[in-house]
Amino acid sequence: MTVTPAPLTPDAILALAPDSGSAANARKLATPGKWRNLNAPAGSVWGECQGSGKDPYLTGVDLSGPVGKCSCPSRKFPCKHALALLLLRATHPDDFGAAPPPESLQTWLDGRAARAEGERQKAEGEKTPAGGKAGPDPAAQAKRRAAREKKVTGGLDSLQTFLHDLVRDGLAQAPARPYTDWDTQAARLVDAQAPGAARLVRQIPEHLGDPAALLAHLARLHLLTEAWPRRDSLSEPEHADLRAAVGFPLDSAGVLEGGGVIAAWNVMGQGLTVEDTISTRRTWLVSGDDTALLLDFSAGGRPFPPALPPGHTVRAEVCFAPGAVPQRALLRGEALATPPAPRPPSVTLDALLDRHGAALAANPWLERTAHLTGPLHVIPGDPWHAQDSTGRLPITGSDRSLYTLLALGGGQPLPVYAEWDGAALTPLSVLHGGALLPLRQEGSE
Numbered sequence: 001m002t003v004t005p006a007p008l009t010p011d012a013i014l015a016l017a018p019d020s021g022s023a024a025n026a027r028k029l030a031t032p033g034k035w036r037n038l039n040a041p042a043g044s045v046w047g048e049c050q051g052s053g054k055d056p057y058l059t060g061v062d063l064s065g066p067v068g069k070c071s072c073p074s075r076k077f078p079c080k081h082a083l084a085l086l087l088l089r090a091t092h093p094d095d096f097g098a099a100p101p102p103e104s105l106q107t108w109l110d111g112r113a114a115r116a117e118g119e120r121q122k123a124e125g126e127k128t129p130a131g132g133k134a135g136p137d138p139a140a141q142a143k144r145r146a147a148r149e150k151k152v153t154g155g156l157d158s159l160q161t162f163l164h165d166l167v168r169d170g171l172a173q174a175p176a177r178p179y180t181d182w183d184t185q186a187a188r189l190v191d192a193q194a195p196g197a198a199r200l201v202r203q204i205p206e207h208l209g210d211p212a213a214l215l216a217h218l219a220r221l222h223l224l225t226e227a228w229p230r231r232d233s234l235s236e237p238e239h240a241d242l243r244a245a246v247g248f249p250l251d252s253a254g255v256l257e258g259g260g261v262i263a264a265w266n267v268m269g270q271g272l273t274v275e276d277t278i279s280t281r282r283t284w285l286v287s288g289d290d291t292a293l294l295l296d297f298s299a300g301g302r303p304f305p306p307a308l309p310p311g312h313t314v315r316a317e318v319c320f321a322p323g324a325v326p327q328r329a330l331l332r333g334e335a336l337a338t339p340p341a342p343r344p345p346s347v348t349l350d351a352l353l354d355r356h357g358a359a360l361a362a363n364p365w366l367e368r369t370a371h372l373t374g375p376l377h378v379i380p381g382d383p384w385h386a387q388d389s390t391g392r393l394p395i396t397g398s399d400r401s402l403y404t405l406l407a408l409g410g411g412q413p414l415p416v417y418a419e420w421d422g423a424a425l426t427p428l429s430v431l432h433g434g435a436l437l438p439l440r441q442e443g444s445e
Contacts, residue, residue: 008066012311013086015270015438016066018076018303026083032095035088040096045089046105049081059085060105062112064336067306069108076303116336148193152246153228155192159185159201160225163218171215175208196247197224199275213423223364238363240322245365250321256332260319263287264341267308268372268417269428269438283308284370284417284428285318285329286344291370292318292329310429310438313341324362327369343436346372346415350390356420368421370428375413378405386425388413394424401427401439408432 017023029049032038036056038047046060051072059070059081068082089096100106162185166174182204189198200221207214227234227242234242244250265285273280281304283294298304308314316335321328347355352371359369376386378395384402386395395402395418408414408430415431429438 008086008090008309009311009435009437010087010090011438011440012309013083013090014440015310016078016086016307017083018078018306022076022078022080022083022303025080026087029080029084030087030091032088032092035085037099038085038088038096039099039101040089040093041098041100044101044105044109045085045096046101047085047088049084057081058102058105060101060108061085062109064112064116065306065334066309066337067112069105077306116334148248151192152194155189155194156197156225156228156246158188158192159197159221163222163225166218171211171218174204174214179205194246196245197221198247200224202275220365235324237322237324241324241363241365244321244323244328250328250330252330255319255321255330258319260317260329260332261287261290262315262317263290264313264315264338265292265318265335266341266343266436267310267312267314268343268370268436269310270307271419271426271428279304281307282419283310284419285314285316286372287318287341288344290318291327292320293327293370294329294331308335311436313338325359325366327359327366343431344372346374346431348390349373349376349386349388349393352420356422360422368419370417370419372415372417372431373425374415376416377413378402378409380406383424386416386418386427393420395427396424397426398440404439405430408437 048056068078186198186201271282314335315338317332
């Protein structure tokens with residue numbers, strides 16, 4: 001049976017854009033006059049968009065992803081034509097016929113369907129031949145690991161001395177230190193192959209105006225320097241959390257080999273942060289009591305890989321990375337559109353704080369958790385606040401996302417899916433009219 005995916009809303013479509021420029025260009029192209037042969041056979045849409053050249057660009061989208069294919073020369077995925085085609089389908093459905101796609105697109109769609117069937121068979125227990133290739137040399141791996149751990153030990157010892165000097169001089173003197181103090185210490189940690197610790201050091205200047213926040217941040221760093229020498233006494237999940245905080249890369253192959261949870265996952269929302277030249281996109285999935293965090297990275301302005309559409313449901317195998325709080329995860333195989341699954345129950349702000357506190361008790365370096373909370377009243381101010389019957393918390397985000405919440409609520413409270421980082425809520429999507437609507441983040445259009 002072919003699953004017909006739920007229609008994508010314009011905001012959910014634009015959330016798939018690899019960058020703000022692609023989103024803006026897609027909106028310009030999303031007019032019927034720029035297209036011909038618009039069609040939407042079962043499970044896909046296709047059309048031809050007239051560009052600057054003689055021949056129009058043939059564009060198709062497999063709605064099970066959604067994943068696009070286009071004859072344009074763009075290296076961005078999805079390209080502006082695929083995004084515009086989806087926008088047209090959402091805003092002008094009556095302009096679409098039902099003609100089958102040209103042979104080139106049909107071949108591509110058939111190939112995707114075949115691969116999806118293969119993934120389903122694997123998920124049901126079919127084994128893939130090993131292929132006879134030799135694995136990595138365990139002795140060489142152990143040697144490299146020991147060498148890196150030795151460098152990390154030296155870097156964290158130096159960091160601990162730096163923190164002791166900082167406290168001895170008095171935290172009131174910290175704002176007077178030149179920025180080179182923080183930058184130099186961070187650079188030493190990068191040289192010691194501890195980029196996670198270096199990142200925390202670079203964040204120190206952000207807290208210099210708030211003594212309580214500064215002390216809490218330095219405490220996390222100090223805990224890192226105390227935990228590392230005692231790593232052999234930690235449980236396996238705790239050891240994994242420590243290594244992740246220090247900056248050891250995730251063993252993606254090992255995580256995927258361990259298998260995961262095959263289920264219908266609600267794509268609850270996406271967050272975006274930019275640090276120096278690295279952008280990080282966070283996609284939150286929920287299935288029953290399980291919450292999974294997918295991370296995608298973009299360096300030097302390069303586009304992100306195609307995103308899962310917020311507000312929709314996908315069937316996928318989600319493999320969790322080891323840790324005391326299972327959260328970071330990877331997708332094994334492809335995520336396919338599936339009929340909507342029940343959403344998680346909403347929790348109060350008080351319950352949100354309890355859940356976040358329990359997670360921090362298990363993993364003190366956890367940066368954020370995400371929850372469907374409310375219904376919430378959004379109160380403008382400096383800062384804005386979110387309030388329910390159990391309390392109120394600061395709420396932050398782009399002006400567009402905050403005013404969208406205010407407008408949709410119209411004075412009435414709404415359930416909101418939001419990240420909590422210990423200081424403020426960041427809304428990612430809002431439940432309105434029975435649909436989960438994504439909210440636009442800073443850095444997106």
